[in-house]
Structure formats: structure tokens, C-alpha cells
Amino acid sequence: MEQAAPLWNIASVAIPTAAFLLGLLLLAGSRSGGGDFAGALGGGVLFIFGIASACVIGEVAAWVALARGERMAWLSALGIIGNGVVIVPVLLLLLKD
Numbered sequence: 001m002e003q004a005a006p007l008w009n010i011a012s013v014a015i016p017t018a019a020f021l022l023g024l025l026l027l028a029g030s031r032s033g034g035g036d037f038a039g040a041l042g043g044g045v046l047f048i049f050g051i052a053s054a055c056v057i058g059e060v061a062a063w064v065a066l067a068r069g070e071r072m073a074w075l076s077a078l079g080i081i082g083n084g085v086v087i088v089p090v091l092l093l094l095l096k097d
Contacts (some may be wrong), residue, residue: 008065009073
């Protein structure tokens with residue numbers, strides 16, 4: 001049986017990386033900070049939740065790659081571990097009382 005081309009496992013690593021770099025550029029270029037402390041943290045909170053959302057998409061892409069039997073399964077495993085490292089703390093933060 002021939003293995004599928006590595007499309008989804010590359011996407012599982014590339015999507016969160018691209019979102020992180022884009023978010024970092026947007027966060028660095030924002031001129032917020034005026035006002036109270038909570039207002040100054042708004043951009044950082046949006047950055048964290050944006051990265052977490054991209055990591056959820058990357059996690060799904062990694063599992064799709066494993067289900068399709070794509071080559072370079074190590075990249076899918078790296079995507080699952082790397083995205084999980086970001087998703088779990090954000091999820092725990094959301095579920096905290």
C-alpha cells in the first residue's frame with residue numbers, strides 16, 4: 001500500500017507557526033497600551049487565544065495525517081506534541097474556577 005503525500009502533517013506544523021509569526025508581528029506593531037492595565041493586556045490575551053486556535057487546527061491536521069497514513073509520520077507526532085503543549089495550558093486556564 002502506497003503512503004499518501006505529506007500534506008496534512010506539514011500543515012499541522014506550518015499553520016500554528018505561521019499564526020504565531022503573524023500574531024507576533026501584529027502584537028509588536030500595535031500601539032495599544034494607553035488606559036488601564038486590563039486594556040493594555042487585551043492584545044496579549046487575543047494573541048494567546050489566536051495561537052491556541054491555530055494549534056487546535058494544527059492538532060486536527062496532525063490526526064488527519066495519521067488517519068490518512070501519510071509519509072513522515074514523525075512530523076505528525078511532532079505536530080501532536082507541539083500543538084498539545086500550547087492547547088493544554090490554555091484549556092486548563094479556561095476550565096479553571
